[in-house]
Amino acid sequence: MRITIILLILLLQTFPLIQNAKTFKISKDLLIKINNKIKTDSIVANLSLDEKIGQLFMIATYSDKSISHEQYILKTIKKYHIGGLIFFKGHPYKQAKLTNEYQSISKIPLFIAMDAEWGVSMRLDSIISFPKQMTLGAIQNNDLIYQMGREVANQCKRLGVHINFAPVIDINTNPSNPVIHLRSFGEKREMVANKGIAYMKGMQDNGIIAVAKHFPGHGDADVDSHLDLPVIRHDKKRLNEIELFPFKKLIFNDCKGIMIAHLYIPEYEQETNTPSTLSKNIVTGLLIDKMKYNGLIFTDALNMQGVTKFYNPGEIEVKALLAGNDILLFPKNIAISVKKIKEAIADGTLSENEIDKKVKKIIIKKLELKLFEPTSINPKNIVKDLNSTHAYLLKRKLIEASITIVKNNGVAIPIKMLQNKKIVSVAIGPLKENKFQESLKLYTSVQTFQISKYSSAKQLSVLTNSLSDFNTIIVSLHSLSSYNVKTFGLKTPIINFVNKLKDNNNIILVNFGSPYALKFFDETQTILQAYQNEDDFQDLAAQALFGGIEISGKLPVSASKNIKYFDGITKQAVRLKYTIPEEIGIRKKNLLKIDTLVKKAMEEEAIPGCQILIAKNGKVFFHKSYGFHTYEKKKEVKNTDLYDIASISKITGTLLPIMRFYDIGILDLNDSIGSFFSCPSEYDYGQSTIKEMLTHQAGFKAWIAFYLSTLNKDKTINKEYYSKTKSEKFPIQVCQQLYTLESTKDTIWKSIYSTKIKKKGKYKYSDLDFLFLKRIVDTLTKQPFDIYLSNNFYSPLGMNLTCFNPLKQFSLSKIIPTENDKYFRNQIIHGNVHDPAAAMMGGIDGHAGIFSNTNDLAKYIQMLLNEGKYGGERYFSPQTVNLFTKTQSTESRRGLGFDKPVTDKSIKYSPTSRNAPFSTFGHTGFTGTCAWGDPDNDIIYIFLSNRTYPDAKNKKLLKMNTRTDIQRVIYEALKKNSTH
Numbered sequence: 001m002r003i004t005i006i007l008l009i010l011l012l013q014t015f016p017l018i019q020n021a022k023t024f025k026i027s028k029d030l031l032i033k034i035n036n037k038i039k040t041d042s043i044v045a046n047l048s049l050d051e052k053i054g055q056l057f058m059i060a061t062y063s064d065k066s067i068s069h070e071q072y073i074l075k076t077i078k079k080y081h082i083g084g085l086i087f088f089k090g091h092p093y094k095q096a097k098l099t100n101e102y103q104s105i106s107k108i109p110l111f112i113a114m115d116a117e118w119g120v121s122m123r124l125d126s127i128i129s130f131p132k133q134m135t136l137g138a139i140q141n142n143d144l145i146y147q148m149g150r151e152v153a154n155q156c157k158r159l160g161v162h163i164n165f166a167p168v169i170d171i172n173t174n175p176s177n178p179v180i181h182l183r184s185f186g187e188k189r190e191m192v193a194n195k196g197i198a199y200m201k202g203m204q205d206n207g208i209i210a211v212a213k214h215f216p217g218h219g220d221a222d223v224d225s226h227l228d229l230p231v232i233r234h235d236k237k238r239l240n241e242i243e244l245f246p247f248k249k250l251i252f253n254d255c256k257g258i259m260i261a262h263l264y265i266p267e268y269e270q271e272t273n274t275p276s277t278l279s280k281n282i283v284t285g286l287l288i289d290k291m292k293y294n295g296l297i298f299t300d301a302l303n304m305q306g307v308t309k310f311y312n313p314g315e316i317e318v319k320a321l322l323a324g325n326d327i328l329l330f331p332k333n334i335a336i337s338v339k340k341i342k343e344a345i346a347d348g349t350l351s352e353n354e355i356d357k358k359v360k361k362i363i364i365k366k367l368e369l370k371l372f373e374p375t376s377i378n379p380k381n382i383v384k385d386l387n388s389t390h391a392y393l394l395k396r397k398l399i400e401a402s403i404t405i406v407k408n409n410g411v412a413i414p415i416k417m418l419q420n421k422k423i424v425s426v427a428i429g430p431l432k433e434n435k436f437q438e439s440l441k442l443y444t445s446v447q448t449f450q451i452s453k454y455s456s457a458k459q460l461s462v463l464t465n466s467l468s469d470f471n472t473i474i475v476s477l478h479s480l481s482s483y484n485v486k487t488f489g490l491k492t493p494i495i496n497f498v499n500k501l502k503d504n505n506n507i508i509l510v511n512f513g514s515p516y517a518l519k520f521f522d523e524t525q526t527i528l529q530a531y532q533n534e535d536d537f538q539d540l541a542a543q544a545l546f547g548g549i550e551i552s553g554k555l556p557v558s559a560s561k562n563i564k565y566f567d568g569i570t571k572q573a574v575r576l577k578y579t580i581p582e583e584i585g586i587r588k589k590n591l592l593k594i595d596t597l598v599k600k601a602m603e604e605e606a607i608p609g610c611q612i613l614i615a616k617n618g619k620v621f622f623h624k625s626y627g628f629h630t631y632e633k634k635k636e637v638k639n640t641d642l643y644d645i646a647s648i649s650k651i652t653g654t655l656l657p658i659m660r661f662y663d664i665g666i667l668d669l670n671d672s673i674g675s676f677f678s679c680p681s682e683y684d685y686g687q688s689t690i691k692e693m694l695t696h697q698a699g700f701k702a703w704i705a706f707y708l709s710t711l712n713k714d715k716t717i718n719k720e721y722y723s724k725t726k727s728e729k730f731p732i733q734v735c736q737q738l739y740t741l742e743s744t745k746d747t748i749w750k751s752i753y754s755t756k757i758k759k760k761g762k763y764k765y766s767d768l769d770f771l772f773l774k775r776i777v778d779t780l781t782k783q784p785f786d787i788y789l790s791n792n793f794y795s796p797l798g799m800n801l802t803c804f805n806p807l808k809q810f811s812l813s814k815i816i817p818t819e820n821d822k823y824f825r826n827q828i829i830h831g832n833v834h835d836p837a838a839a840m841m842g843g844i845d846g847h848a849g850i851f852s853n854t855n856d857l858a859k860y861i862q863m864l865l866n867e868g869k870y871g872g873e874r875y876f877s878p879q880t881v882n883l884f885t886k887t888q889s890t891e892s893r894r895g896l897g898f899d900k901p902v903t904d905k906s907i908k909y910s911p912t913s914r915n916a917p918f919s920t921f922g923h924t925g926f927t928g929t930c931a932w933g934d935p936d937n938d939i940i941y942i943f944l945s946n947r948t949y950p951d952a953k954n955k956k957l958l959k960m961n962t963r964t965d966i967q968r969v970i971y972e973a974l975k976k977n978s979t980h
Contacts, residue, residue, distance in 0.1 A: 149202015
């Protein structure tokens with residue numbers, strides 16, 4: 001009472017100063033502290049001895065156990081006036097409900113704590129898991145770790161948790177440490193301290209008590225303290241310089257809590273087998289007196305063998321309090337512990353005054369956290385809230401920043417010159433193709449194998465022989481043991497298999513486990529360290545190999561003589577990245593209209609299905625397939641399926657070599673057709689220039705139904721032109737079981753030359769322009785058109801699913817059908833080009849014939865947005881790209897080959913959304929496709945469908961404006977982001 005009166009006097013004396021203070025915030029904080037001190041004294045003064053002792057205990061509880069366990073916790077809280085709970089395994093919804101129930105029966109609000117070193121998912125199911133601390137140790141931007149601390153704090157607060165037993169700031173100087181290991185940031189004291197501070201501040205700045213552990217340093221233990229008492233035999237100089245260093249730094253930065261480890265340290269404690277938890281020399285002498293720590297001091301769990309091996313329940317708790325601990329975690333027997341503490345107070349071993357001091361430290365923290373204010377945790381939507389998109393994006397950023405190129409002496413990372421690479425992925429551990437291998441295939445063609453960790457030497461020898469055909473072998477290690485137990489679960493045959501492959505100097509080793517495991521492969525020339533085996537690690541590691549993401553991680557530990565701490569090579573991104581909308585700053589909900597538009601188009605039978613890809617700034621944030629191959633709904637569309645892209649072939653095929661030849665000076669835009677080959681003179685086609693054809697101002701007829709002249713009068717197939725079987729006479733495949741004469745090509749050209757040119761110089765879109773342009777390309781390359789495109793563009797770009805005549809490379813199930821043709825070929829067109837003229841040319845022509853998917857086309861468009869560069873290779877000069885993608889005349893809106901938006905708003909139809917800037921370039925296709933690049937905003941938008949199935953007369957897709965409306969949604973979503 002006397003203390004309270006003195007404090008009131010002090011408060012009254014301070015009040016004028018508060019009113020006149022220049023910095024009101026500081027004075028307000030002082031007022032709160034004084035107020036809390038007064039409240040604390042009052043609360044503690046009204047507690048019984050049993051209630052005060054109860055405040056010193058935090059007992060373990062679970063949200064996945066039976067009703068009897070819950071009843072036990074309720075009973076224990078009431079009977080022993082428990083001060084707090086530590087939640088372990090369970091489910092967030094149940095934990096939230098139990099927290100409310102347990103708080104409701106406690107006279108003094110309960111501290112709720114968790115071991116959430118990598119987020120609450122460490123203990124709870126259904127929740128996003130952040131990276132472990134050794135993964136964080138590889139990150140060079142500690143602000144990301146601060147952000148993780150903040151997000152973990154948000155998770156804790158949503159669950160009603162007040163204390164997180166993190167960060168671990170043990171320095172992992174012993175690679176054989178059986179319990180800390182991946183829970184440590186690494187082996188260097190400064191790094192561990194700085195990352196510990198970042199994580200701690202992220203939590204404490206956001207209202208959660210951080211508890212640094214395990215004092216005075218568990219990093220050099222070779223025994224698991226859960227099972228026995230580890231012995232640390234370093235002298236004080238070493239302990240002060242290494243083990244204690246991070247704790248000193250966190251104490252200086254106001255760490256609110258510290259956990260004491262179960263370690264026997266003879267240098268500080270002479271009594272044999274006395275754990276540091278029970279050592280007054282360590283807790284009081286070192287931590288409190290010498291290091292001047294005045295925050296909450298927690299024991300490690302008092303049921304662990306590191307302490308129970310040599311001491312009994314009750315005795316442990318009394319000794320822990322005498323040592324200087326404030327809070328007793330996880331006692332083995334609460335009844336005995338309380339009894340023994342009361343006996344110790346009665347016989348003078350423990351002072352009630354000392355108990356009061358500890359209780360006051362606890363109560364004042366509870367007041368600071370506002371635990372005495374009425375609160376309740378709303379369990380509704382808690383799983384959704386804990387799995388926020390923001391948290392998931394942060395997780396991916398953390399993983400991305402951690403990935404480390406340890407060595408890069410053999411096959412270079414990122415992998416370049418794809419046209420020269422024959423790549424195979426061998427995943428050790430998984431039983432089927434995993435996320436890593438799926439993501440590798442986003443960039444190029446990769447053959448995949450999966451082998452068991454327990455494969456025999458004989459089995460591995462057979463595999464080794466089958467790998468001889470590949471010049472790039474990606475070996476990935478999965479599902480390794482988390483701790484340094486023997487060989488991390490790696491068997492000798494596997495270690496020998498990997499090391500034998502390295503002799504070829506064409507292996508990339510990717511480790512999805514502890515970096516210490518690299519000691520078995522330290523002579524491997526190219527190593528990527530990815531730390532953990534979750535899907536997101538696998539996805540981003542695959543992207544790292546191909547330059548989809550920037551690589552900046554550094555090893556947090558040394559693994560061998562050749563693999564040292566801080567090894568890591570920085571690389572910039574050179575290819576598309578695959579991410580989520582929020583990384584671009586777009587809210588996923590603002591893209592839901594795309595789903596609605598597609599659903600409506602499918603319901604109206606404008607399309608049976610489609611693929612859509614959207615990217616910004618080189619990052620694919622929307623990559624999705626909808627619906628089915630046909631209206632029969634037997635086969636769902638996948639992102640890897642191939643569509644006939646129709647007239648997008650013009651810019652994806654013919655235009656590429658035209659741009660290349662212009663770029664290197666082989667042709668000029670004013671060159672005429674006659675400069676390359678002779679034409680019949682009747683209608684003077686030979687005078688038409690390349691520029692006129694690229695801008696569709698040559699005056700050529702839009703389209704000619706060449707096939708009509710090869711049919712009988714009753715529209716049936718004329719056997720003079722066609723055969724159902726391939727032969728020397730009929731070598732050109734038109735479609736399934738239909739072949740035509742080689743001379744059919746001449747028939748087509750005769751038909752073209754006999755067609756009059758009209759209104760030369762005026763804009764008239766024509767397929768014939770690109771038939772001529774392709775013939776010019778053939779004249780210059782003197783090699784098959786499809787092979788030239790594949791060797792010079794598709795293969796280097798990683799467009800390995802882009803081709804003519806896809807049935808020569810892919811199964812029918814991978815290809816989307818285009819039409820049930822009842823006017824020419826009288827069959828379902830499936831795997832052969834839809835365009836009749838291209839079909840009569842054998843599936844390969846300048847205006848149509850290419851099959852592709854959204855992902856492949858995005859690589860091409862991104863190369864153009866990069867002004868001709870992609871994957872570290874240059875395809876065109878910036879000047880050429882800028883010239884060809886810009887409008888060339890007042891007569892035509894088009895660029896050189898590329899379509900452009902309509903600027904005249906009086907014209908109803910535009911191939912693009914009205915939101916798209918005029919810099920946008922691309923093309924649409926007859927089958928229901930479009931591909932657009934916007935250089936002003938660095939946006940890619942690709943839509944592929946088979947609106948022509950089963951009937952090409954179906955124009956609902958165009959009438960519904962589905963493609964342009966989807967593009968409009970993209971710009972609206974970006975605009976909403978910019979206004980928030």
